[in-house]
């Protein structure tokens with residue numbers, strides 16, 4: 001994809017990686033999103049910081065480990081130090097993304113109890129209407145070590161459109177039904193945590209499984225649509241976008257993660273060319 005199509009002509013942005021279907025950009029999405037062309041994107045998937053890195057412990061592979069995801073997930077890094085800052089953070093990136101979405105475009109946002117209520121509120125405040133509240137039910141969640149509450153085994157993914165009566169969002173109902181053995185697809189999606197086979201190019205602490213993005217991309221986009229992920233991490237959205245012949249723009253602060261994204265996307269083949 002050409003940078004000209006997505007970057008405002010008045011702005012200068014250097015791609016970390018660019019091919020004819022993918023652009024990866026290193027930087028703070030609050031700066032980069034301002035430089036992108038308004039109404040140029042068909043779908044946005046965002047998996048923003050959860051702000052849960054509070055020095056607590058969790059269990060991974062049977063071992064006790066820190067819950068901390070990285071500096072990017074701590075309150076201070078995105079200048080978030082209170083619950084109000086967290087909400088302002090969510091309102092601001094959602095507002096910027098709203099300007100980039102086409103009229104009929106949609107946005108998916110994944111989160112946990114740490115941020116999803118702020119995100120739901122921010123979506124409505126910034127002119128979106130929530131279409132679905134998807135529950136991702138994990139079949140193999142880490143056990144709860146403190147034993148003082150129920151084991152956390154779900155995440156929420158909100159799907160939203162512009163709150164405009166004329167906005168007609170795309171939904172491939174038939175495809176979803178076909179993928180669900182001929183029955184209507186429900187809003188609870190059950191499956192495992194990300195498999196080791198999807199982490200061969202390096203590890204990201206919150207990498208999403210590809211099957212979730214497959215469902216999201218097939219449900220809400222067509223071939224050649226432009227998909228944006230402002231917090232792209234290890235590039236899961238870009239991998240699946242390329243697999244199904246969509247264009248992808250990914251942004252992340254960390255070069256280490258963009259490098260994983262680049263390697264994963266390079267190895268991905270469009271299903272039509274397989």
Ligand SMILES: C[S@@+](CC[C@H](N)C(=O)[O-])C[C@H]1O[C@@H](n2cnc3c(N)ncnc32)[C@H](O)[C@@H]1O
Pocket residue numbers: 027028029030047048049050072073078204206207208209230231232233234235236237251252253254257
């Ligand atoms: C929850 S992770 C996304 C994981 C991704 N969905 C995947 O499958 O790998 C959030 C990502 O946002 C990035 N990030 C945090 N704050 C950012 C900001 N202000 N601008 C751009 N990226 C940011 C982090 O580096 C991290 O990789």
